[in-house]
Amino acid sequence: MTPPWLAGSWADIGALGGLFAQLSLISVGGVNTVLPELQRQVVQVHRWMSGAEFVALYALAQAAPGPNMLVSTLIGWRVAGLAGALTATAALVGPPALLSYATGHAWQYFRDRPWRRRVQAGLTPVTAGLVMAAAVLLSMTTATGPASAALTLAITALLLTTRIHPLWLLAAGGLLGMAGLV
Secondary structure: OOOOOOOOOHHHHHHHHHHHHHOOOOOOOOOHHHHHHHHHHHHHHHHHHHHHHHHHHHHHHHHHHHHHHHHHHHHHHHHHHHHHHHHHHHHHHHHHHHHHHHHHEEEEEEEEHHHHHHHHHHHHHHHHHHHHHHHHHHHHOOOHHHHHHHHHHHHHHHHHHHOOHHHHHHHHHHHHHOOOOO
């Protein structure tokens, strides 16, 4: 008999743990930097959900207060219930926390070395590129028609050119969806 806190299989729990542990070690800058690979693994490789379901979970995680890694918890919950949520979250947080702890002292020790500044300078644009790739992937998945594509472009332009708070834009998008315009 399956325990009530396990909605998926033990194989799914193991796969979730392995996937999120691997991605956690390359997610320099947060989960958004590995979002394209996460989406590919969850939707295409493991077939745990559709692309639309993935985007819906991502949107829910971004709309909720808290860290941007919340999407991992939601994916884990969707795949294997409470056990999946706990596994995905621990696998995403644990390895980089241990790695950060182990390397933090060395990084501080070498703070004035020229090579350290060069390494940091090289990681910055890579991180920005990874975040941009995630944004493009999400835009392509959510642009289901001309109206949603136009809304995506308009929101991007507003965020880049004004100081309007993103919550107002979320509210506006929700209202447009509720009205059936998107």
